[in-house]
Amino acid sequence: MDLQGELVTHPYAAYQRLRDAAPVQRIAGPGGEPAWLVTRYDDVRSALADPRLSLNKANAVEGAYRGLSLPPALDANLLNMDPPDHTRLRKLVGRAFTPRRVEELRTPIRRTADDLLDALGTHGRTDLIAAYAAPLPITVICDLLGVPDGHRTDFRGWTNELIAPDPSRPQAAKQAIGAMLAFFTELIAHKRRHPADDLLSDLITVRDTDGDRLGEDELTSLAFLILGAGYENTVQLIGNAVHALLTHPELLARLRLDPSKLPDAVEELARYEGPALLSIRRFPTEDVTISGVTIPAGETVLLSLSAANRDPARFPHPEQLDVDRDTSGHLALGYGIHYCLGAPLARAETEIALAALLERFSSLALTETEPQWRTSLRARGLVALPVEYKSAVPAVPAVPAVRAARAARPLA
Template sequence: MPTSLPGVPSPTSDVDSDALARDPHAEYARLRASGPVHRTVGTDGRPAWLVTRYEDVRRVLGDPVFSLDKRRALPGNYQGLALPPALDANLLNMDPPDHTRIRRLVAQAFTPRRIEQLREPVRHTAEALLDAIADDGRADLVAAYTGPLPITVICDLLGVPARDRHDFRAWTDTLTAPAPDRPGQARAAIGGMLSYLTDLIAHKRANPADDLLSAMTAARDEGDRLSEDELLSLAFLILFAGYENTVQLLGNAVVALLTNPDQLTALRADPGLIPGAVEELTRFDGPAPLAIRRFPTREVAIGGVTIPAGETVLLSLASANRDPARFVDPDRLDLARDATGQLGLGHGIHYCLGAPLARLESEVALTALLARFPRLALDVRPEELQWRPSMRARGLRSLPVRL
């Protein structure tokens, strides 16, 4: 995971970008040991502060002094992903009270009771995907299973027609890890999503159905609780995050199990371990190495390091989840561990809205996969697996397995 963009020097970076790309957890261990906060270069090539220890990361995640609003950034200090205004008014760029208002509106779709009602539909989708590869002997699980399952589930929830889902997956994959030699690729993906969502919302307005996007559109029109840009942005965020987090979490979980055969054996012997196993797998190698960037609204100290107001702060969830001050023997996968408190899906008011759905999908998908293929194994050496070159997501390009 690079810490600078091509052609952008990083003379003040404490982070060894080559080491981070080769073995991120080893580099994070070095950083934790050498200090709680480090100078680095963010995903936009601009200077940033990287926080690595569990106690500090968790505190900042819940501290309202740290704003998500890009307008709080010092001029010239931050230049993130450029979204059109219609997609920029989303929860990842908001503080209360707007954040509270919008999150409360959509949270009713992600209550534990409503998510549990999705268990059987998710299981049916998982079984159908496994049926399609059962006779193949070998498969790329990202292409055949861990990718199609989340996009199907989130599109069903939103009300995206099946014929359009391939486009959504392509757009989302592009935004997760845009090709550095194709600078227009991300802009084209954003434009495609904006155009499509605009048309789909107009269709839902004229032809409402029993889906989340229709309900959000009604909230916009009847109660005027969402602006049109907020409606578009919310649909964009739910789709993007609902797919991205789960596809990475599932792929990483399968790799962790296949490279820790003692834990895989324990899980096969006792499927009741699955809910706790998902927490531990999220801690061990979660989908998001970094939380969304933050900007302190006043000068603040983290771990004895003073950070001026408006500078960019990055919180390493991956590092915090391997902090030995919080988790004993953190580099060991232990499905019997109480992983309560792991930060793989965030913490505080910006905790991942779709976390209950991601957990349910992971439980169902892993249970179905392991039951269907009792001799499942990697089809390449672990060191040959190809990871996406992204600071925003920890995920695989492909996952070759023998079934």
């Protein structure tokens, strides 16, 4: 099996082999262009905080893997920026994702989770990704950003085309990019006409009153990044966490008896089966040496978060799911100045999603033994999570049925 194929189908075994034999290795990146893959925890953590490793594509040499090819109105985002531009934009949106702000969102998040579970009834079978893990974070991030009900659409279908493109449909990714650009252009125009108390309205006000702080392409790109990254990582985190618990029934039973362990469980589940296999690509602004390997300036560096999180030098017996281990320092959500902006929100949503699910259903089990993972070098997530479930008590709707019906609308 070729290395790239092995990294997609059996990532943890492949990363273990690379860590042991060649912790810095030249490979073909997700787009087929050459790249350097880094797999050891200490190397990855140091590289994530190294200012010589730039996210700006302008620092890439010709022929290097540069990541997704996006139009300027979607590309001017935090994932392609270094300080001071990165600092300027992150400061504009950071207050929306502070621990205090996230704490205020816990009640509406739980309400949305209960709405979705109410829609499932007391027993049956369902795809838990489409019915729960996807619509929960989509609803939360749309409410935070201020996306009106009538503008909510199949975001996950679009991002699927970018994260795990189908080789048999080469035009699908380009069509998805065009659809996203049209969507965000229309959304911003709508919010300009109908401002409200939400994050996107606030950003539009900044743009329209002080263009030096936020350009038009930056505004569109921020909306794209917040909405896309704000739900996609959480969909995968919730789905992966539920799958891991269902394949570790002893841990599932323990969490039912002691929900106070859920915050620790979320951290360990993120380490064990996090949503990102790789961090965003980087380009050295000068020659850099990692584990004795010199990487020339401008070539692409890929840092494997999932390989680092299963490095036995940092996490003993990393293949074991252990909620009592010290997970401090795990890299599932990054590290350094590019640490995931929405990490507090993703943690809260995952914890609440698991708590609501375990409280509601006394019986929850997989209906298929072989999960179908996305065929992606970038992201680790399930295409679907078929389960059967049974509730111990009848569900009691927590909010009006119209909201529950909206929240439960299928998205994939």
